[in-house]
Amino acid sequence: MNLENLVIVGSGCAGLTAAIYGARANLSPLVIEGIQPGGQLTTTSHVENFPGFPKGIGGFELMSNMRLQAEQFGTRFLSATVERANLRRKELFCGDVSIRGKAIIIATGASPRLLNIPGEREFFGGKGVSVCATCDGIFFKDREVAVIGGGDSACEEAIFLTHFCSKVYLIHRRDQLRASKIMADRLRANPKIEILWNSVLREICGREKVTSLRLTTEKREWELPCNAVFLAIGHSPNTQIFEGQVECDGEGYIKGEGVRTSLDGIFVAGDCCDCHYRQAITASAMGAMAAITAERYLYE
Ligand code: NAP
Numbered sequence: 221m222n223l224e225n226l227v228i229v230g231s232g233c234a235g236l237t238a239a240i241y242g243a244r245a246n247l248s249p250l251v252i253e254g255i256q257p258g259g260q261l262t263t264t265s266h267v268e269n270f271p272g273f274p275k276g277i278g279g280f281e282l283m284s285n286m287r288l289q290a291e292q293f294g295t296r297f298l299s300a301t302v303e304r305a306n307l308r309r310k311e312l313f314c315g316d317v318s319i320r321g322k323a324i325i326i327a328t329g330a331s332p333r334l335l336n337i338p339g340e341r342e343f344f345g346g347k348g349v350s351v352c353a354t355c356d357g358i359f360f361k362d363r364e365v366a367v368i369g370g371g372d373s374a375c376e377e378a379i380f381l382t383h384f385c386s387k388v389y390l391i392h393r394r395d396q397l398r399a400s401k402i403m404a405d406r407l408r409a410n411p412k413i414e415i416l417w418n419s420v421l422r423e424i425c426g427r428e429k430v431t432s433l434r435l436t437t438e439k440r441e442w443e444l445p446c447n448a449v450f451l452a453i454g455h456s457p458n459t460q461i462f463e464g465q466v467e468c469d470g471e472g473y474i475k476g477e478g479v480r481t482s483l484d485g486i487f488v489a490g491d492c493c494d495c496h497y498r499q500a501i502t503a504s505a506m507g508a509m510a511a512i513t514a515e516r517y518l519y520e
Contacts, residue, residue, distance in 0.1 A: 224250045226514055227312060227321030229302050230458075232259020233500045234490025235327035236286040237507030238514075242325075243293035245515045250321075251290070252298045252314060258283035259329050260455075260491070261500055263352045265380055270500050279354075282500070302328075307465040307483050323485045323514040326462065326474060327507060330455035330491040330498070335368070339424030340451075348430025348448040353377040356448070362386050363447040366433055368421055370394060374452035375403040381450065382412040389444065390415045391435065416444075424449055457492045471495065479510040487514050 226242045228235045231253040242249035261267065264279030273282075291297070300314035311320045332351035334340055343349040350356040353367075357380060365385045367378040370392035381388045390407065395417045397404045407413055416435070423434040425443070432443045457472045467475045467482035474481055474493040481488050489506035491498050 222319050224248075224319060224321045225518060226250070226323050226325065226511070227252065227310075227319055228325045228327060229312065230254050230259065230327035230329055230490070230492070231257050231287070231297070232283075232327060232329045232490060233261060233286070233503040234329070234492075234507035234510070235259070235325070236283070236290050237504040238325045238327060238489055238511040239290035239295040239507075240286070240293060241508050241511035242514065243290055243295045245511065246294075247511075247515060247518065248294050248296065249290075249511075250296050250298060250319070252300055252302055252312065252319070254328065255301050256329075257299070258287065263354050264376075265354045267500060302461060305461050305465065307462060307486050310485055321485075323487065323518055325479075325487045325489060325507075325510045325514060326459075326466075326481070326492060327488070327490045327503075327510070328458040328492045329503075330457045332451065333454050333456055334451060335421060335453065337421060337423055339426070339430070343424055343426060343430050347428065348426065349424060349451070350448065351451050353380045353450050356450075357381050357384050360385050360448045364389070364445070365448040365450065366391050366421075366444065366446050367450045367452055368392075369452035369454070370396070371398045371452065371454065372400055372403050373454075375399045375407045377450050377452045378413050379403075379406055379410055382410055385412070388413045389446065391419050391421060391433075392417060393420050394418065421449070455491065455498070457495075459492050469495075479506055479513050485514075485517060487517075 226247040226249040228251045261279040268276040302312045304313040361384045364387040366389040378390045425432045459472045474488045487510040489510040490503035
């Protein structure tokens with residue numbers, strides 16, 4: 221078994237910023253990258269609100285830069301996923317490999333929520349159901365597609381899809397968007413986007429691929445012909461492996477006092493503990509705080 225100074229679980233904004241700070245503090249951190257190296261931002265086409273990039277920067281490029289920066293200062297990376305944990309012993313298990321840390325930062329992020337409706341699983345991955353317009357939008361060039369949700373993600377996905385698709389329906393369950401004003405204005409100004417208000421997706425229909433969506437409003441049930449549906453209905457924290465070991469709220473977000481969890485030497489940062497802000501910059505800020513707090517804990 222390896223005993224590390226600082227183990228960081230997750231390689232999104234929170235994890236990589238923690239790694240930069242931890243490495244610069246000479247802790248030689250080990251980052252366990254997880255199933256999506258670089259985290260959620262790698263699936264975002266263009267990041268406009270990360271300070272320091274007045275023209276914006278690609279999500280993948282931003283995360284590659286963060287990784288490089290962390291590596292330059294001595295971070296080590298393990299391409300693996302934590303499958304089990306014994307947090308009291310500060311022990312993590314990736315397959316047969318067991319890793320112990322004197323301190324651990326949990327930065328496992330969050331994953332897109334699904335609707336759990338008929339057709340969703342059947343058509344997922346290449347057949348017309350997706351949670352990532354940046355990844356899959358190109359496959360629906362000149363087609364009609366739909367986006368579900370009314371937040372910033374849904375608006376962003378819908379606008380992005382207009383670059384390829386002939387028409388984009390934004391389907392929202394209420395009569396008001398949750399998105400920020402700037403995103404909502406951009407959405408409304410886009411002639412390729414039609415918003416379907418007070419509409420609930422009940423079923424995704426098709427044979428081999430998606431051909432239509434069954435929708436209901438308060439008064440009617442109808443079928444909307446379309447070739448793909450992009451779900452943008454928020455995220456759930458990736459904390460299942462820590463369930464019952466560290467204090468979480470009802471939705472699974474890890475609770476903490478700042479970046480300290482209920483367990484000594486276990487720290488937390490980013491979307492797995494933040495259900496309010498969920499921004500790249502706030503995740504990064506928490507990553508920096510977690511590394512600084514872990515450093516103090518180790519040298520106390
Ligand atoms: P969100 O703000 O939580 O919005 C989720 C949307 O999905 C809401 O409109 C919600 O409807 C809808 N929804 C949730 N469950 C649903 C269900 N079962 N069926 C149908 N609709 C459902 O999530 P988000 O858009 O992913 O944004 C998360 C955070 O990231 C926010 O803080 C956002 O500002 C930020 N973000 C920022 C940017 C940017 O600045 N460019 C881009 C993306 C995300 P209700 O409105 O009825 O609840």
